[in-house]
Amino acid sequence: MPELKSKLVSRGPLDPQEAEWKTLVKTTYLDPNGIQRTWESAERLTRPASSAVDGVGVLTILHKSTGPELLLQKQYRPPINQMVVEVPAGMVDAGETVEECAVRELKEETGYVGVAEKTSPIMYNDPGFSNTNFNLVHVNVDMSLPQNQNPQPELEDNEFIDCFTLPLSSLYEDLKRLEREGYAIDAGVGSLAEGIEVAKRFKL
């Protein structure tokens, strides 16, 4: 098991009066037969009015002499009390575009300076459960730039993130290995790896 640098103390129900970041929502709707139904869901309270999404994920592929590698990080996530393998990510600030957010978060979390190249459709994490969503922004990092020679993250005092890379060619098998070692796999990274395997299998 990976060393848990953080340690669970307790877990229990959250009083919604006390909640600052997340909330429960009740939706009432008419189904296609005109029958009125209700649905429970959860939301972040932090999405800026200026933004269509909560946050971004950053897809950065580093061109190494041995082949392309995906930039990843390991981060303790309290909701599951595990170290999670995920792409750099963060919440959109008010007035910020998703591309600006991606470049900023990449710099803060990994130290790399990059340029946003391409933005995915809006992705809904789990639309039967919540409205949480993000854009995956492809950020190109020019490894020949002086500022990318020895990148230094600029983490906030409640952020503890370890950066690493995995070869794209073996991403799926490496995620399976990391799961066996006790890491949790973020669905965005896992589904990306599944897509690579599908493309290989069908020679797309």
Place this chain on the structure above:
Amino acid sequence: MPELKSKLVSRGPLDPQEAEWKTLVKTTYLDPNGIQRTWESAERLTRPASSAVDGVGVLTILHKSTGPELLLQKQYRPPINQMVVEVPAGMVDAGETVEECAVRELKEETGYVGVAEKTSPIMYNDPGFSNTNFNLVHVNVDMSLPQNQNPQPELEDNEFIDCFTLPLSSLYEDLKRLEREGYAIDAGVGSLAEGIEVAKRFKL
């Protein structure tokens, strides 16, 4: 915009006393510096004690004369009041394996009879927000079987699902088109499409 077969009536805060399916959770933990912090998250109340995951996604690729196509569905999702493009999916029943769940949900939601072939790592949808998770189960559908000639879904009376397929080779562009047409894209499908594009670009 796609025709919304369902219609939003109202949306508001959900009283946790009334909540049957979802809940808010407060986690208290020590960070790597020994500082005590708290974290808000959301959970499903429905995960069986027998299961490590809430549910499954089903990856089924149909072998058509024109090439491989991914089996997808369009479903109204109240948390975002949109029609969502997603893979067949569902919640694990008590005592059921994820593979059994995948074969059952595929039959119920699409009518296809299949065999589970491969199971992904456990995927966490949004581990900074919730503990919700799933396995992506690859289910093989033999199109030569009589029962797969004219598949008939067996939907519950609150389920309204339209099945369709998209060619794997153009999945990303087709998702972009569906987004322009007003559909929301589930992150699992979107990230799978991103993976296919990455594999093509780097000739993996």
